[in-house]
Amino acid sequence: MTQQTHILQQDISFLRALAEAGQRTPFTFGPFLLAGGLVFGVASVIAWAASRHLLGLEPDAIIWIYGIAMCVHGVCVFILARKANLTGASSFTNQAMARVWQSIGWCILTVFLAALLIMWRCQTTLVWALFPSLILGLYGTGWLVAALISGQKWLQFVAGSSFVGALLSALFINSPYLFLLYGSLLVLLLAVPGGVLMRKQNAVA
Template structure:
């Protein structure tokens, strides 16, 4: 006569085996989905190039103006740099609003482009949140040192966005852009006490945001 615990163990083992089979099946489906997504990405034009081109140029110019302001070349007050980037952020939001309604939507309905749109929107919201948090910290602590890490943080976030774009689209050259963004973040930290920090930061934004965005826009227009 079988013990009661043995009677209950038999169906339990069967359930575990069945669950393991289902998990393996789900894992295989996920792997197949990711493989299909990567293969499709190699043939699907990325549509977010104009947004990054605009962002790189706007904030690149803003950084050049901030550099001039930091050297008192424009006659602005000590808080001018904050207002310069605040205005640049408002102009960028207006450009995004316009581009979202005028940019050709060829390929925009693909899952890959929808995913990348969510990635870059999330990065944008993160930057806005950090900017507002920086204002609050500056107000509470009466210090501008909170902005010391800002260029490195932004470039690190951009590097993350490019890395995700490279992995999803399968375009290897975007990995170089991502790595360069991470290196740029470290380079900005080295120049933290230099008067040329804002100039360096602006150049990196143009090089690592506007230029790749223009390349993506050109590729998209070529396949449209």
């Protein structure tokens, strides 16, 4: 019992130290989220236009639209990682958050590929029905971790809004405006907060 108490105290001390470090060090992942929100937000608008037969594309084109968006986002991440001069990027806080968002990115890619396999095996596109809600839920998790580490209350609001957006996307699953809603939420809950973090980081640099 004493050993368990000691371990718990160590964990609490670690989280407290991490939170204090997060409050002192500006987050440096803002540009990456800004790029992601804009790229996939635009992709969602294009997907909406394709779903409304405004572009003369087949329904399956939506999959390719998001696949291309993933490639474009990958290029953006590569360029930002090489060219960005990010003060504090080597801090433990930012290293931890980088791992969190990288893990979320790999999870999204894995689910995307799994959905393609399910669609191929079952010959159904219904597998994509949960995709917007899943993505927004993962983003909400990332923002919640960021809020916990930094102690910034506004990030809790972004996290909560992401979870609400995930539920809202589920309600709009049969609506022709789902892709517009999803694109708007990506801009509001990914690009805009990313821009705010980038502005805060530039102010400190």
